[in-house]
Amino acid sequence: MKVDGLYVGGSTGENFMLSTEEKKEIFRIAKDEAKDQIALIAQVGSVNLKEAVELGKYATELGYDCLSAVTPFYYKFSFPEIKHYYDTIIAETGNNMIVYSIPFLTGVNMGIEQFGELYKNPKVLGVKFTAGDFYLLERLKKSLSKPLNLGRFR
Template sequence: MDGIFTALMVSYDQDGTINEQGLREIIRYNIDVCKVDGLYVNGSTGENFMLSTEEKKEVFRIVKDEVKDQVKLIAQVGSINLNEAIDLAKYATDLGYDALSAVTPFYYKFDFEEIKHYYNSIINSVDNKMIIYSIPFLTGVNMSLDQFAELFENEKIIGVKFTAGDFYLLERMRKKFPSKLIYAGFDEMLLPAAVLGIDGAIGSTYNVNGQRAKQIYELAKQGEIEQAKEIQHVTNDLISEIIENGLYQTIKEILKDKGVNAGFCRQPMKRLSEEKVAIAKDISKKYL
């Protein structure tokens, strides 16, 4: 379960309907062109939190049907509706997903005992493994080293997607939990995370920049830091221009420039102007 995982995008028609053919094309581009090691399905990048339960299941189904066993699959099932999270966990497990993940419950100020109950309830309902999805800047949930230790007492909780800038905590986690999987969640900080000994990374820009991400990760493991640094510089130039133009929309336009039917983002995400679509195409040609 180590390596580079794409936080998978989903193709939507202009009315927000899932475009199955487009989703399959995105999957194929990730596997065949970006050469990623796995896919992280129904995360933020897939616009998951704007989908109904049945739509989330449809995405899980299409992805598994297209991928079969070509790469590893992680199903993000987290929801502040615990019953939905458990339902999705059972569905993805029955489909044969290699592991589950769940974002920390957000919006309400859940205390740690409630968060612990949430994770244990989900993973103990199925015969599968859990990867915590920690993304404090969006959820407002910051957990300490001791709290992660409590969660990891459940042997079915095998790791964390660490999308935070606290690299002191990352280093402490790596030292304290050598047998747990740690995935870096910030694409722009892949190299420093790799130097600290992560097991892989999960990111949005890997939908188009997966090959460079794999190079950075492998070079860092080999101790080729200067070469990895140069690739990270180029990667961060790309990321900066994508973010400035509109993150998800621009990645989809880059995919379209590569011949992939990546569709549109769901409302209330806005459409790119013609000027920004042109900028996205320029980014595609400049970096990819």
């Protein structure tokens, strides 16, 4: 089996229990071990926008191919605040973004119109859609021009 890339810092591990410095160390180790042989995506999402930007800048400086960020959670963020969050990470890092939508853990449910608004940013390459709403999934696949899950980078 061939591995095309790694998604580093996702919600499967202890990511949200780690300090910023521990997350950076994981990004560095993954980059060192990958030896530029596979694509790397750094999940930099946080409730704290400054931390997300700091992690995004660090991963970009290390040479990560793309960033990903879980929607900000815990507090009830409005959609304009969520859009600002993604646009700020992208603007501050200059890297591409995969939106990480996992509503059963974040409590953030976005619809087609909201995903469409995020997709207007050319640096948003797609979405990691981790939800059980197959009706929304099918509608997203039909209406959006970018993939829901990326298998490779452009």
